[in-house]
Amino acid sequence: MVSAKELISYEDRWGARNYKPLDVVLTRGEGVWVYDVDGEKYLDFLAAYSALNQGYCHPRLVAVMQKQAARLTLTSRAFRNDQLPLFEKELCELLGYEKVLPMNSGAEAVETAIKMTRKWGYKVKGVPDGEAEIVVCEGNFHGRTTTIVGFSSEPQYRDGFGPFAPGFKLIPYGDLGAFEAAITPNTVGLLVEPLQGEGGVVVPPEGYLAATREICAANGVLLVVDEIQSGLGRTGKMLCCEHEGVRPDVIVLGKALAGGMYPVSAALSDAAVMDVFEPGDHGSTFGGNPLGCAVAREALKVIVDEDLCGRVAELGGYLLDELRKIKSNYVDTVRGKGLWAGIVLKEEAGGARRFCEALLRLGLLVKETHDTVIRLAPPLVITKDEIDLGLERLAAVLGADVLEEVGAAK
């Protein structure tokens, strides 16, 4: 067996340096638990950034994946397959949209939404060719393509990757006045996250989404909501927008759409918008493949059958309340919604990374975002006892007087 140390050295030697993972080498997962190559067991409070809402290796997803893999995996869209139509019908009916366009990664689905919104702007709204503007928010995260990082407000995401595509206008997140001021006759859409995950689990002011809905409608602007991380149960609703009774014109899904088994993403809208796409306008070799569609169909059924939204509605408040009770010299504030929390550390805490490393030694997997925030997003199948176990470990680290002691304590 190749040791953890060797595996880490191979990855560092042969892999590109675009990530800095925690030094734990995982080999198996089940529900909310993962195991490293030395057999150590960890409680996971990240869920691959919400891609594993259904938990690691959900038995129903493994069964469908194996069955479909032995049957038919890829046809390309040159031909039809018997899974795509069912996936399309079931997803649209579940979320109340008329049309869906399937892709693979989240970034591709965001690109799809951008193309859809712009083409709608030209063909339906009548914006002069090449003039369409999309409003986006500071602190956004919509993926890593060159177009998308071009409108990021995070300097590192952009540095060295220009020139960037024009046509995006950046405004402060949660600021309705700034949104209204940014709108021109050429504005075609507002692209927004209902809660910024990568941005540090930033919750916008109450009523923000509902107000953007009205402003968009009044100005003939499409409301395009990126629910890739916030959707599919994470906040206690199938879509985070539902908390404010908002129905966007376009929604973007990814991550948990196939339960972490396979990359499946999608952009949804009604026919009045989606029908701007004509044959040849857009596509993907793997988008809508029968393997991804079969797994995604089952992943959606698991969310419904196991009432993961109901579980989150019940357990999410508890997690946030208990986190706020932890006595700590390092914590500035705790924010979040549902089973999704950001523990914001004080300046003097010296960064979130060392807390994540200390938690790893105690058997809890979490990851920092933006240097000073510890992000928590456990699989939604987690039990209250497992949440309590995670809270105990968090309290041990956040409550420690000297962090070095936490490592030594184990």
Ligand SMILES: *Cc1c(COP(=O)(O)O)cnc(C)c1O
């Ligand atoms: C993860 C994420 C993306 C990008 O998804 P990829 O599958 O990594 O391309 C886009 N938007 C949001 C809100 C995300 O959390």
